[in-house]
Every structure is written in C-alpha cells, then in structure tokens.
Amino acid sequence: MSEEKPSPLAIAAVVLSVLSCFPCCGGCFTGIAGTVCGKMELGKIANGDSSPAGETLAKVGFILGLVNVGWWTLVAIGYALMMIMGMGGAAMM
Numbered sequence: 224m225s226e227e228k229p230s231p232l233a234i235a236a237v238v239l240s241v242l243s244c245f246p247c248c249g250g251c252f253t254g255i256a257g258t259v260c261g262k263m264e265l266g267k268i269a270n271g272d273s274s275p276a277g278e279t280l281a282k283v284g285f286i287l288g289l290v291n292v293g294w295w296t297l298v299a300i301g302y303a304l305m306m307i308m309g310m311g312g313a314a315m316m
Contacts, residue, residue, distance in 0.1 A: 229277030236261035236284025243291040251295035254288045261285030 240257030242248040261284035267273035268281065 227274045227276040229280050230264060230267070230273045232260050232264040232267070232273070233277030233280040233284065236264055236288070237280050238284075240284045240287035240291060243288060243295070251292055251299075254291035254295065256288075257284050258288030258292060261288060 236257050238257075239253045239260060243250060243252075243254030243257055261281045264273060264277060264281035265285060268275055268278050
C-alpha cells in the first residue's frame with residue numbers, strides 16, 4: 224500500500240511562511256517566497272501535476288505567507304512614519 228506524501232514545494236511553502244514570523248529569518252522576504260511556493264503548488268495540484276496530499280500544506284503556506292507579508296509591510300510603514308515624525312519634531316526645536 225503506497226501512501227501519498229506532500230510534495231517538497233508544499234512543505235517549503237509552510238516552512239518559509241512560518242520562518243517569516245521572525246525578523247531574524249528574513250521577515251517579509253521569506254513570507255513572499257512562502258506565498259509564491261504555496262501558490263505554485265496549489266496550481267500544480269489543480270492541474271493534477273502534484274499530489275493532492277500537499278493541498279492543505281500549500282494553502283497554509285500561502286495564507287500564512289500573505290498574512291506575514293501584510294504584517295511586515297505595516298511594521299515598515301509604522302517605522303517609516305515614526306522616523307519622519309521624529310525628524311520633523313527635531314526640526315521644530
């Protein structure tokens with residue numbers, strides 16, 4: 224009896240997306256890679272080119288990657304605003 228296993232691309236999507244939660248592991252950049260890997264794997268599963276056993280992993284990687292990219296984007300915007308406001312406040316003194 225052969226058991227289908229998820230593809231390495233589905234596993235990579237989850238691993239990269241989880242790593243994107245931590246700034247020391249690349250933050251937004253690993254989130255983008257996780258999102259791309261998840262989307263590619265979902266496309267392969269839909270076309271029948273890959274095992275459906277990895278569909279859940281690919282979906283989790285895709286969604287978690289999107290959430291983390293959004294989070295890191297908000298962090299970057301907030302940081303930039305704090306820098307701009309800090310410089311503006313120093314100029315007024």
